[in-house]
Amino acid sequence: MLSVEGIHSYYGKAHILGGLSFEVRRGEVVALLGRNGAGKSTTMKSVMQLVRPRTGSVMFQGEDLVGKPAFRVAQAGIGYVPEDRRIFTDLTVTENLEVGRQPHRDGAPEWSVEQLFDIFPNLAERRGNRGKHMSGGEQQMLTIARTLMGNPLLLLLDEPSEGIAPVIVEEMASTIMRLKAEGLTVMISEQNLHFARAVADRAIIIEGGEKKFDGSFAELEAHPEIRDAYLSV
Amino acid sequence: MAFFFAQFLTGLANASSLFLVASGLSLIFGVTRIVNFAHGSFYMLGAFIGITLMQILPGAIGFWGAILLTGLAVGLIGAVVEMLVLRPIYRAPELFQLVATFGVILVIQDLALMTWGAEDRLGPRAPGLRGVWRIFGEPVPKYDIVIIAITPFILFALWYLIARTRAGILVRAATQDREMVGALGVNQAWLFTGVFALGSALAGWGGALQLPKGGADLLMDFNIIGAVFVVVVIGGMGSLPGAFIATVLISVLNVFGVTYLPQSTLVLMFVVMAVVLIIRPYGLLGREEVAGEHGQVGAPDMPIRPYGPVGQALVAALLLVLALLPVFADQFMLILMIDMIVFALFAASLHFILGTGGLVSFGHAAFFGGGAYAAALLVFHTDTPMELAFLFAPLAAGLLALAIGWFCIRLTGVYFAMLTLAFSQLVWSLAYQWRAVTRGDDGLVNIWPSDWLGETASYYYFTLILGVGGILFLRHVIHAPFGYALRAGRDSPRQAEAMGINVKRIQFAAFALAGAMAGLAGGIFVFSKGSVFPTELEIAASFDALIVVFLGGVKTLAGGVVGAGFMTVVEDWLTRLEYWRLLLGLVIIAVVIIAPEGIVGSIRTFWNRIRGSEEEAAK
Numbered sequence: 001m002l003s004v005e006g007i008h009s010y011y012g013k014a015h016i017l018g019g020l021s022f023e024v025r026r027g028e029v030v031a032l033l034g035r036n037g038a039g040k041s042t043t044m045k046s047v048m049q050l051v052r053p054r055t056g057s058v059m060f061q062g063e064d065l066v067g068k069p070a071f072r073v074a075q076a077g078i079g080y081v082p083e084d085r086r087i088f089t090d091l092t093v094t095e096n097l098e099v100g101r102q103p104h105r106d107g108a109p110e111w112s113v114e115q116l117f118d119i120f121p122n123l124a125e126r127r128g129n130r131g132k133h134m135s136g137g138e139q140q141m142l143t144i145a146r147t148l149m150g151n152p153l154l155l156l157l158d159e160p161s162e163g164i165a166p167v168i169v170e171e172m173a174s175t176i177m178r179l180k181a182e183g184l185t186v187m188i189s190e191q192n193l194h195f196a197r198a199v200a201d202r203a204i205i206i207e208g209g210e211k212k213f214d215g216s217f218a219e220l221e222a223h224p225e226i227r228d229a230y231l232s233v
Numbered sequence: 234m235a236f237f238f239a240q241f242l243t244g245l246a247n248a249s250s251l252f253l254v255a256s257g258l259s260l261i262f263g264v265t266r267i268v269n270f271a272h273g274s275f276y277m278l279g280a281f282i283g284i285t286l287m288q289i290l291p292g293a294i295g296f297w298g299a300i301l302l303t304g305l306a307v308g309l310i311g312a313v314v315e316m317l318v319l320r321p322i323y324r325a326p327e328l329f330q331l332v333a334t335f336g337v338i339l340v341i342q343d344l345a346l347m348t349w350g351a352e353d354r355l356g357p358r359a360p361g362l363r364g365v366w367r368i369f370g371e372p373v374p375k376y377d378i379v380i381i382a383i384t385p386f387i388l389f390a391l392w393y394l395i396a397r398t399r400a401g402i403l404v405r406a407a408t409q410d411r412e413m414v415g416a417l418g419v420n421q422a423w424l425f426t427g428v429f430a431l432g433s434a435l436a437g438w439g440g441a442l443q444l445p446k447g448g449a450d451l452l453m454d455f456n457i458i459g460a461v462f463v464v465v466v467i468g469g470m471g472s473l474p475g476a477f478i479a480t481v482l483i484s485v486l487n488v489f490g491v492t493y494l495p496q497s498t499l500v501l502m503f504v505v506m507a508v509v510l511i512i513r514p515y516g517l518l519g520r521e522e523v524a525g526e527h528g529q530v531g532a533p534d535m536p537i538r539p540y541g542p543v544g545q546a547l548v549a550a551l552l553l554v555l556a557l558l559p560v561f562a563d564q565f566m567l568i569l570m571i572d573m574i575v576f577a578l579f580a581a582s583l584h585f586i587l588g589t590g591g592l593v594s595f596g597h598a599a600f601f602g603g604g605a606y607a608a609a610l611l612v613f614h615t616d617t618p619m620e621l622a623f624l625f626a627p628l629a630a631g632l633l634a635l636a637i638g639w640f641c642i643r644l645t646g647v648y649f650a651m652l653t654l655a656f657s658q659l660v661w662s663l664a665y666q667w668r669a670v671t672r673g674d675d676g677l678v679n680i681w682p683s684d685w686l687g688e689t690a691s692y693y694y695f696t697l698i699l700g701v702g703g704i705l706f707l708r709h710v711i712h713a714p715f716g717y718a719l720r721a722g723r724d725s726p727r728q729a730e731a732m733g734i735n736v737k738r739i740q741f742a743a744f745a746l747a748g749a750m751a752g753l754a755g756g757i758f759v760f761s762k763g764s765v766f767p768t769e770l771e772i773a774a775s776f777d778a779l780i781v782v783f784l785g786g787v788k789t790l791a792g793g794v795v796g797a798g799f800m801t802v803v804e805d806w807l808t809r810l811e812y813w814r815l816l817l818g819l820v821i822i823a824v825v826i827i828a829p830e831g832i833v834g835s836i837r838t839f840w841n842r843i844r845g846s847e848e849e850a851a852k
């Protein structure tokens with residue numbers, strides 16, 4: 001579904017991604033693992049074209065996204081949930097969801113506001129509240145729900161468990177499983193190996209903007225030296 | 234009581250047109266973060282297009298239809314301006330955007346002159362609403378009552394659009410985080426165009442709606458912009474209800490001012506603004522701005538270095554030529570050079586606060602004109618000797634800058650710019666309306682230098698020594714620890730604070746110094762011309778300096794000086810053409826988009842590129 005080939009991305013002169021390649025197949029949940037500063041967020045932003053890769057290609061459903069504006073990437077069916085959440089704090093919960101709304105597309109699970117309130121009951125209770133009056137966990141729920149309003153084929157979740165209470169992390173894990181059951185393809189970036197193993201089918205480990213491992217969690221367990229070298233446990 | 238009420242109604246009627254214009258500006262600013270100085274031009278276009286359409290379309294239906302169509306037409310023009318001029322520069326620093334919209338003002342001014350001619354037009358009366366209605370026995374024009382009745386509906390419609398529709402939700406989301414709105418699949422480019430078109434349309438409607446009470450002329454654009462900015466600043470930038478409250482406040486005050494204090498109407502408005510901003514620095518309903526919140530912090534600046542031997546030799550050679558100039562140049566040339574040096578000092582003082590201090594002041598003419606007026610008033614009223622009066626020019630301007638800076642320094646970015654603009658308008662309106670002291674637009678005349686400076690050549694040397702001295706002094710300050718602290722405060726205020734620099738106090742001092750230097754330029758100016766008029770204090774004068782600094786290059790030390798030299802020569806040549814504003818405006822817009830580093834900056838980049846490739850070849 002998504003095929004990233006040899007992308008090099010920069011922030012100014014800083015070389016962040018050095019020829020990264022990977023694939024995400026329809027229906028799977030892939031975890032992008034690595035330490036702080038390994039390039040996980042930049043990878044996601046490079047797919048979204050929020051950071052433009054200087055070389056390489058990002059093929060999605062047979063279409064190269066490199067150089068397209070971010071709104072075209074979203075319209076092509078990629079939903080992006082940023083690490084820092086970036087909810088619209090002056091807008092209410094329902095208005096935040098409205099911003100995310102896009103028409104239905106074939107092959108993607110379809111979401112309505114009511115369905116999302118069913119998945120995230122906390123949001124239903126706070127539907128008239130403004131974003132700035134919500135807790136970190138609620139904001140994280142809202143930003144995922146907002147992106148789902150775009151009826152994406154592929155969901156990019158950047159560090160969803162970061163800065164959230166453990167109870168909510170559990171909830172988040174079951175939510176991701178439910179999204180997968182609905183037929184959504186998901187890529188999450190994580191530092192929390194435990195959480196990643198609970199939700200993902202496959203792990204991709206990057207370090208210094210390069211891929212170091214790509215395989216199942218069983219394989220990863222068979223090679224503890226990889227885990228020790230590239231993940232802070 | 235009845236008279237009082239009728240006055241109040243007149244105030245409300247005046248408010249409706251002003252509100253339309255101000256709400257458009259506020260809307261545009263709220264979403265695009267662009268301070269659209271050309272907003273007054275859209276108002277003017279609305280008036281002219283409105284008159285033209287009203288002549289074509291007859292009767293009451295024609296009248297109201299013409300108003301409706303006018304808004305649509307102006308909105309369309311706004312959309313074109315947005316796409317051609319603003320789209321390429323959304324991420325540019327505020328100054329660039331300001332300069333670009335100023336270019337748009339010049340272009341529209343000349344296009345209006347070409348299309349409608351220089352004559353003032355009287356607006357047609359509204360069909361069926363010619364007379365007056367008596368309210369408590371006082372006559373109130375029918376048209377006033379009608380537009381008072383319309384305004385709440387417009388406010389409601391705007392509120393509904395922003396608060397209740399999907400477009401409004403997207404606009405509010407984009408105000409906060411454009412990039413995220415894009416990442417959610419919304420093409421924000423069109424959102425911005427739409428907002429800009431709507432804002433322009435509102436200005437156009439404002440222009441058309443005031444026609445029966447006024448008319449159309451080519452000065453409308455600048456005449457309204459001061460009031461509009463005051464309203465938007467008082468109400469809080471980006472807030473529609475704020476704009477509404479502020480418009481009513483200002484308009485009603487204005488009407489009572491005309492009745493009871495006719496000589497203070499302009500001043501009154503700015504006094505209200507100052508009072509509001511002391512209590513609430515971001516306006517009645519505005520939100521605090523965090524600098525850089527909207528991703529407009531430009532690329533880090535190149536550190537400024539003293540010139541190498543080649544540069545210093547060039548400067549020395551230039552000074553030598555300037556010193557020898559009276560030997561071979563004629564009278565006209567010397568006068569042009571005096572103008573150029575005065576302008577260069579003025580621009581250098583603005584460049585000091587803007588480039589080095591990072592404070593975009595839109596009202597720097599207040600200090601230039603303020604210095605000129607201080608000296609001229611002393612000579613005019615008390616026959617003070619020229620030498621003494623001249624000293625008062627930088628002194629008074631410096632004190633004025635301390636007073637204005639006390640209010641403004643607390644703010645940053647656009648708010649700082651707006652407030653400096655408003656205060657400069659306050660100074661202008663004092664000079665314009667306090668006729669007993671300043672003689673208003675008759676100006677102060679016969680302000681000549683002492684006999685020993687009577688000759689053009691001797692005054693030229695006087696100018697050269699003080700002008701070049703002032704510029705070198707500013708350069709010295711920039712390279713002194715004070716200048717380092719100032720630049721630190723510009724580039725990273727928090728880190729500078731953490732290092733123990735009192736950023737605000739440094740900026741305050743720099744603002745006062747820049748003001749004093751502008752006053753020095755004003756002092757040289759007034760004795761070279763022998764007169765001073767309120768035009769030296771106008772917005773246009775502040776903008777001239779901004780454009781000069783911009784053309785020269787904001788991030789280069791010589792920017793202001795080179796820009797001033799360039800501008801003096803080009804203006805002398807350009808103003809001989811009939812439609813020079815159009816040309817100048819197009820050049821400005823082109824420079825903003827194509828060569829935003831300015832003259833000096835572009836030369837430096839070019840030079841570095843040549844040197845860079847030589848170095849590579851040497852390897």
